[in-house]
Amino acid sequence: MALLSPELRAETVALCVNSEGRGSFCVNNVKTSDAAAEEEQAQSKKALKKQQKEAEKQAKKAEKQAKMDFAKDRYGVSAMVQSQERLGRTLIRVQDLTPEKANQLVWVRARMHTIRAKGKQCFLVLRQQQFNVQALVAVGDRASKQMVKFAANITKESIVDVEAVVQTVEQKIETCTQHDVELHVERIFVISQADARLPLQLEDGLFLPAGRATVNQDTRLDNRVIDLRTTTSQAIFRLQSGVCQLFRDTLLQKGFVEIQTPKIISAASEGGANVFTVSYFKTSAYLAQSPQLYKQMCICADFDKVFCIGPVFRAEDSNTHRHLTEFVGLDIEMAFNYHYHEVLDSITDTMVEIFKGLRDRFQTEIQTVCKQYHSEPFKFLEPTLRLEYQEGVAMLRAAGVEMGDEEDLSTPNEKLLGRLVKEKYDTDFYVLDKYPLEVRPFYTMPDPHNPKYSNSYDMFMRGEEILSGAQRVHDAQLLTERASHHGIGSHSNSSCYEDFYSFRYGAPPHAGGGIGLERVTMLYLGLHNIRQTSMFPRDPKRLTP
Amino acid sequence: MPMYQLKPICGSDIKIDLPACMYKLPNIHAQQGSGCAEHALQNGDVDPALKALEARQDEILRKLYDLKAAVDGLAKTVTTPDADLDATTLPQSPTGSPFTGTADLDALLGKDVGALRDIVVNANPANPPFSLLVLHGLLCRRYRVLSSVYVHSSVTSVPPQLLSCLGQPPADSYTRDRFQLGFTLIWKDVPTLQMKFSTPSMCPIEGEANVARFLFRLLGAEPRDPVAATRADCWVDVGIIQLAEGSAKERAAAVRALNAALGCSPWLLGSELSLADIVCACSLLWAGQADAAPANVKRWLQACRNLGHFDCVYTLLQ
Numbered sequence: 128m129a130l131l132s133p134e135l136r137a138e139t140v141a142l143c144v145n146s147e148g149r150g151s152f153c154v155n156n157v158k159t160s161d162a163a164a165e166e167e168q169a170q171s172k173k174a175l176k177k178q179q180k181e182a183e184k185q186a187k188k189a190e191k192q193a194k195m196d197f198a199k200d201r202y203g204v205s206a207m208v209q210s211q212e213r214l215g216r217t218l219i220r221v222q223d224l225t226p227e228k229a230n231q232l233v234w235v236r237a238r239m240h241t242i243r244a245k246g247k248q249c250f251l252v253l254r255q256q257q258f259n260v261q262a263l264v265a266v267g268d269r270a271s272k273q274m275v276k277f278a279a280n281i282t283k284e285s286i287v288d289v290e291a292v293v294q295t296v297e298q299k300i301e302t303c304t305q306h307d308v309e310l311h312v313e314r315i316f317v318i319s320q321a322d323a324r325l326p327l328q329l330e331d332g333l334f335l336p337a338g339r340a341t342v343n344q345d346t347r348l349d350n351r352v353i354d355l356r357t358t359t360s361q362a363i364f365r366l367q368s369g370v371c372q373l374f375r376d377t378l379l380q381k382g383f384v385e386i387q388t389p390k391i392i393s394a395a396s397e398g399g400a401n402v403f404t405v406s407y408f409k410t411s412a413y414l415a416q417s418p419q420l421y422k423q424m425c426i427c428a429d430f431d432k433v434f435c436i437g438p439v440f441r442a443e444d445s446n447t448h449r450h451l452t453e454f455v456g457l458d459i460e461m462a463f464n465y466h467y468h469e470v471l472d473s474i475t476d477t478m479v480e481i482f483k484g485l486r487d488r489f490q491t492e493i494q495t496v497c498k499q500y501h502s503e504p505f506k507f508l509e510p511t512l513r514l515e516y517q518e519g520v521a522m523l524r525a526a527g528v529e530m531g532d533e534e535d536l537s538t539p540n541e542k543l544l545g546r547l548v549k550e551k552y553d554t555d556f557y558v559l560d561k562y563p564l565e566v567r568p569f570y571t572m573p574d575p576h577n578p579k580y581s582n583s584y585d586m587f588m589r590g591e592e593i594l595s596g597a598q599r600v601h602d603a604q605l606l607t608e609r610a611s612h613h614g615i616g617s618h619s620n621s622s623c624y625e626d627f628y629s630f631r632y633g634a635p636p637h638a639g640g641g642i643g644l645e646r647v648t649m650l651y652l653g654l655h656n657i658r659q660t661s662m663f664p665r666d667p668k669r670l671t672p
Numbered sequence: 673m674p675m676y677q678l679k680p681i682c683g684s685d686i687k688i689d690l691p692a693c694m695y696k697l698p699n700i701h702a703q704q705g706s707g708c709a710e711h712a713l714q715n716g717d718v719d720p721a722l723k724a725l726e727a728r729q730d731e732i733l734r735k736l737y738d739l740k741a742a743v744d745g746l747a748k749t750v751t752t753p754d755a756d757l758d759a760t761t762l763p764q765s766p767t768g769s770p771f772t773g774t775a776d777l778d779a780l781l782g783k784d785v786g787a788l789r790d791i792v793v794n795a796n797p798a799n800p801p802f803s804l805l806v807l808h809g810l811l812c813r814r815y816r817v818l819s820s821v822y823v824h825s826s827v828t829s830v831p832p833q834l835l836s837c838l839g840q841p842p843a844d845s846y847t848r849d850r851f852q853l854g855f856t857l858i859w860k861d862v863p864t865l866q867m868k869f870s871t872p873s874m875c876p877i878e879g880e881a882n883v884a885r886f887l888f889r890l891l892g893a894e895p896r897d898p899v900a901a902t903r904a905d906c907w908v909d910v911g912i913i914q915l916a917e918g919s920a921k922e923r924a925a926a927v928r929a930l931n932a933a934l935g936c937s938p939w940l941l942g943s944e945l946s947l948a949d950i951v952c953a954c955s956l957l958w959a960g961q962a963d964a965a966p967a968n969v970k971r972w973l974q975a976c977r978n979l980g981h982f983d984c985v986y987t988l989l990q
Contacts, residue, residue, distance in 0.1 A: 508822040521787035
């Protein structure tokens, strides 16, 4: 009682009297009976007025109810789509909502991105993949107050069907991708409702001005489905699909054959370290570290030029920004006539075609990602710049790095060399050729002029290695020598070793290499973590989702 | 210098029986003692080390004064045109025959570091640097040059003749270490032509004229005589600033000047082809003024063409 306002208290008192007749105990005991009687009269008058008022209210409400009816079938939660009927309705895509569609009545299916109710109107931002548009529900002859209220209470991320008139706007809507038009909603139906509580807010995953709370990367990865809805994620994975497609298209055009290789193998392909063991009936098997052997066997089987796109597994316990335990490998192997640079040119051509395709076809995606993660546009040269390892070492030495001639490049040196090359040639993509033999796997062909070096190459994007390849030893005898030099005897790794016996039946000279899809996407966009470009990343600490 | 010094109070030759269980050190006192004895100078004596230091300081100051005087003198010559040297009174020293000078790449570009010395030129395809192409041809005659042409991603398409403007790549271009010099031409969206050589120790060189000077120096044929060198520099600037980039009026004036100069001698600097001829001829060709040129200039252009160095430019112009 004490909490009620004075008027309300009076009403309550009056009601008590009415219902209990003379009894006035419900009011304070301090009043005398006379006073109580006088009061009672006054109160009954009040009660009368009160009743009248209530009747009026009822009438008004009824009136309102009647008013609401006119828009009743224009909004609501529609029945679950169980394929009851097939409507001939065409849905317009948000990205197609342009000023040319002005004054047209369109149906749009989209997600509720944001909702902002303001008195008699309610502003919605409808999102569809990378694009969004502003929609307005305002009380008028098409929409009732109840409809506005309904729209304002739809949970974020719900999927809605909206019928609306496209209207051009005078002032550009800066917050939306379709900034020249807005939708004036006439009907709105909820197709699928989202929980009111989201594990992360989409806007938080998007633009992060300094000082605002940020979402932890792990939170994002745990709720990957929602994180993937952000425009940035949408753009990243569309671009990644583009990389794959351009890779495939370019190689098919060059006469390559796409092959599929087994992922469960009996022995490690590269020395035996870093492999995942899986139980295989009564024995154990390994997950393929690379399709290396199988690509080479296809070459020996006269496929001439092959490529394959598939998962690759590395049991490396490295928690860095660029290591995953499972990633998509784009592998190329090709027989050549006289010089392995024929293969190198094919690979670099393919890469340049990919970069050009991305530059020309995926500008929207690149810009979208750039809005959140700002980076310099990716620069490259055509044909690709090729430097030799010794030159790289000389450049590093000129910059003050102390390193031996045949020492492998450390990660910081790789990055530094990338910067030096960029400074001089202004390219983010280059090839470093002729690596020291010692730092390459045993099946790498030694250099014909200098036995300390080899016919092997690495490719770099923004100073990080993306491809490692070489001319392979295709002579069984030399291979045996090289293998024993590296301490890989027939006893230690028998089946892997036996695979190379296919060379005894005649093998064309060949070379190849493998690229990591996630790394290429990450480095092309200038992102800083490979987990952003892997849809469901696997690293030593993450197996879900 | 210690503030004051004392002669040792006790002699350094005291014999002490030292335990043999630990390692030995030379007697510290004995060393110090001897040092003290050396430096124990009488009042008024100055340490020779100090004297040497003073002498060095005096020497440095003297050099600085000399330098200042030299700079002041130069500044005077520059700011007052009357103080200019009279070029006519100076004896005309014969310039060496072009492209036969003994240029040593090690001396010109720094010591060989075991890697290809690569000259990178960024040029805009809208404005191909003809003079550099001619110089590239001359360099190729002198050295084993690995020339390569690239297209930067800032440019979408380049006419095919620009891609082959440095000629066919040598057959053994896969062995980069066999070449003395690299010449890398990158067609790129740059406002002014740019050359990069050794990025850690040298800033980029901008402008066609400056890059042309750099490349010509590699031929070891620039005039040793300062007057001739100045005249060459002057003609190079005329070629780039007035002939290639200037207005119609400026261009006409420059052509007249060329005509006058070529009336006296077969080439701009006398009897030999020089950088001045290369740059001016290329600018004239680029500006499309070759046909409307006066007689002397026409004769000179024909002479240039007959030399064969300009073939790459004429191919591009077609």
